[in-house]
Amino acid sequence: MTDRTETGSPATQSGNDRTPQWHLQGEQNAPVMVLSGTWQARTGNIPVFPKDGLKKAPGAHLSFQTSDVQGWDTGLIAFLWDLKRVAHDAGISLDIQTLPGPMRQLLELLPEAPDEPVHHKKLRQPFLETIGSHTIASVTEVGVVSELGALTVKGAVQTILGRSRMRLIDLLTNTADAGPYALLIVGVVNFLIGAILAFVGAVELQKFAAGIYVASLVGIAMVREMAAVMTAIIMAGRTGGAYAARISTMQGNEEIDALNVFGIPTSTYLILPAVLSLIITMPFLYLYGCLIGMLGGFVVAISMLDITPAGYFHQTVTAFGIGQFIFGFTKSLVFGAFIGLTSCRIGLKAGRSAADVGIAATRAVVVGIVGVIAIDAIFAVIADVLGI
Amino acid sequence: MPDQTVLSLRDITLSFGPKVIQKNISLDVHKGSIFAVMGGSGCGKSTLLKSMIGLLRPSAGEYHVGDENYWAGNEAHRTDLNHRFGVLFQSGALWSSMTIGENIALPLQMFTDLKPDVIRRLVELKLGFVGMLQAIDLYPSEISGGMRKRAGLARALALDPDILFFDEPSAGLDPITSARLDDLILNLRDGLGATIIIVSHELSSLFHIADDGIFLDAKTKTPIAHGSPRDLRDHCTDPQVHAFMHRERDEEGNT
Numbered sequence: 001m002t003d004r005t006e007t008g009s010p011a012t013q014s015g016n017d018r019t020p021q022w023h024l025q026g027e028q029n030a031p032v033m034v035l036s037g038t039w040q041a042r043t044g045n046i047p048v049f050p051k052d053g054l055k056k057a058p059g060a061h062l063s064f065q066t067s068d069v070q071g072w073d074t075g076l077i078a079f080l081w082d083l084k085r086v087a088h089d090a091g092i093s094l095d096i097q098t099l100p101g102p103m104r105q106l107l108e109l110l111p112e113a114p115d116e117p118v119h120h121k122k123l124r125q126p127f128l129e130t131i132g133s134h135t136i137a138s139v140t141e142v143g144v145v146s147e148l149g150a151l152t153v154k155g156a157v158q159t160i161l162g163r164s165r166m167r168l169i170d171l172l173t174n175t176a177d178a179g180p181y182a183l184l185i186v187g188v189v190n191f192l193i194g195a196i197l198a199f200v201g202a203v204e205l206q207k208f209a210a211g212i213y214v215a216s217l218v219g220i221a222m223v224r225e226m227a228a229v230m231t232a233i234i235m236a237g238r239t240g241g242a243y244a245a246r247i248s249t250m251q252g253n254e255e256i257d258a259l260n261v262f263g264i265p266t267s268t269y270l271i272l273p274a275v276l277s278l279i280i281t282m283p284f285l286y287l288y289g290c291l292i293g294m295l296g297g298f299v300v301a302i303s304m305l306d307i308t309p310a311g312y313f314h315q316t317v318t319a320f321g322i323g324q325f326i327f328g329f330t331k332s333l334v335f336g337a338f339i340g341l342t343s344c345r346i347g348l349k350a351g352r353s354a355a356d357v358g359i360a361a362t363r364a365v366v367v368g369i370v371g372v373i374a375i376d377a378i379f380a381v382i383a384d385v386l387g388i
Numbered sequence: 389m390p391d392q393t394v395l396s397l398r399d400i401t402l403s404f405g406p407k408v409i410q411k412n413i414s415l416d417v418h419k420g421s422i423f424a425v426m427g428g429s430g431c432g433k434s435t436l437l438k439s440m441i442g443l444l445r446p447s448a449g450e451y452h453v454g455d456e457n458y459w460a461g462n463e464a465h466r467t468d469l470n471h472r473f474g475v476l477f478q479s480g481a482l483w484s485s486m487t488i489g490e491n492i493a494l495p496l497q498m499f500t501d502l503k504p505d506v507i508r509r510l511v512e513l514k515l516g517f518v519g520m521l522q523a524i525d526l527y528p529s530e531i532s533g534g535m536r537k538r539a540g541l542a543r544a545l546a547l548d549p550d551i552l553f554f555d556e557p558s559a560g561l562d563p564i565t566s567a568r569l570d571d572l573i574l575n576l577r578d579g580l581g582a583t584i585i586i587v588s589h590e591l592s593s594l595f596h597i598a599d600d601g602i603f604l605d606a607k608t609k610t611p612i613a614h615g616s617p618r619d620l621r622d623h624c625t626d627p628q629v630h631a632f633m634h635r636e637r638d639e640e641g642n643t
Contacts, residue, residue, distance in 0.1 A: 041510055041548060044502045048509075073548050074580070078513045106517065106579035109572070115522040353484030353529045 194296030236368025247347025
């Protein structure tokens with residue numbers, strides 16, 4: 001804001017005179033606050049009026065003399081506000097009519113006894129209690145996600161029976177985004193995984209003149225574990241994060257509220273297409289990942305080892321049975337449903353601000369990746385028991 | 389210096405690509421005035437405001453802030469000029485990851501060398517002006533729409549700007565809060581000596597506070613009237629302006 005130079009002020013230009021200065025003069029019953037100098041907030045040299053600057057004198061009037069003020073902005077008002085609060089506590093009334101109009105108007109806006117700021121009360125929970133409440137929250141969350149899954153299945157059944165509320169166009173756009181558009185990144189990652197496996201295997205197996213088993217190693221690893229898990233991790237980061245961000249933004253825009261008011265269930269309108277698109281695309285991406293991974297292994301093995309392409313192909317085909325395939329295939333379906341459900345749930349649970357959208361997207365990715373690996377471990381145990 | 393021009397637009401044309409929003413806008417905003425940008429919905433009021441605060445480069449015309457040609461310089465030059473501006477966005481546009489106090493402190497931390505306790509004092513002062521001191525440590529999501537707007541106003545005042553832009557300040561506020569905001573705007577104008585540009589179609593508030601203005605027409609895509617809202621209400625003969633100022637339906641039945 002512009003400086004406000006009081007007309008008629010003595011034009012003293014020496015540096016010292018321009019610093020903001022104040023002093024009290026006159027009787028205790030009728031003190032006068034004399035202000036002089038330049039009071040600019042930006043300079044950072046605005047004095048603070050001391051809390052004990054005024055002696056208690058109920059009924060006294062304090063007047064102002066501002067003719068020596070050469071320029072001022074809100075810095076002066078900050079000082080006057082200090083004074084106003086101290087004067088209020090001391091029972092002294094301010095004779096603000098002696099202030100120039102603009103100062104008076106700004107000072108009148110300010111409360112003399114401001115309300116205490118409202119603070120967040122962060123109760124520190126005892127350690128064990130924290131663990132307990134987190135555990136309960138986690139178990140509850142499992143229940144909520146399961147219920148959401150059940151609602152989504154119900155929505156799917158209704159869709160099949162023709163009492164549908166899911167729009168086909170949503171399913172198609174979601175599927176396009178989770179499928180064809182993800183091919184490149186899924187391909188690159190699986191190719192490299194296959195190549196890395198072949199590298200690691202080739203170094204060791206060559207020592208035993210068993211280089212040809214690189215094909216078995218890559219084949220089994222890709223089909224059983226790597227293709228499904230790596231694809232799921234990519235989709236958790238890519239699509240899961242996007243779902244969570246989209247739904248939490250809708251939450252912030254009150255779009256979810258609008259759906260609820262119309263009675264359009266979020267489970268069929270939002271979650272079903274999201275989950276379904278992942279369930280549809282994940283198995284395809286898994287098969288594609290297997291093939292590309294084996295191709296990566298093939299390229300490395302052929303260039304590093306003394307193996308013919310036909311030999312590698314033959315070894316790969318005989319390495320694993322259909323059981324391994326079904327195992328990996330099933331996992332990819334479960335991963336797809338898991339990522340879809342959890343990321344939608346996290347989006348629905350998010351707060352309504354921009355920061356909350358970021359938190360929701362991060363959580364969806366973290367929960368997605370950790371969850372996929374945990375589920376994979378559970379599958380490994382089951383497979384061990386069943387002897388697959 | 390009653391007639392000092394703070395902002396002047398000459399033959400400004402605003403467009404998004406080939407689509408022209410408004411053309412031939414010429415206006416002068418005088419120091420200490422409250423200038424209203426009026427017009428029906430979709431006529432380009434907010435676009436004009438956007439262009440005045442540097443978010444949209446006009447496709448033709450000249451825009452002067454004080455003596456400086458706003459769009460002639462580089463970005464750094466515009467940032468300097470922007471420090472004379474304080475903008476209150478339509479819904480407050482508070483940064484949601486920060487408390488109200490931090491929202492107002494951020495420009496001070498970025499553009500001054502003041503110490504944290506001095507900044508805190510100034511933040512309290514700005515919140516005191518808008519009567520929001522108690523909310524200093526709350527997050528934007530914890531306060532109501534009207535409070536967000538007042539907090540946005542306090543943030544607009546953070547760097548003591550001499551030109552304030554308000555985008556629909558009273559939209560979504562109840563009449564009492566809205567009237568109080570009007571008084572606050574008048575008090576700040578008189579107290580700070582600031583110049584205020586206000587985009588609004590809240591008639592009662594415009595009649596109360598604005599002393600100059602421009603009326604944009606959506607059909608012809610050009611300004612059709614200049615003058616204070618009170619003058620336009622009482623003296624303007626243009627049927628559309630008349631209808632707007634008197635809340636009449638035009639021939640097509642639109643309000």
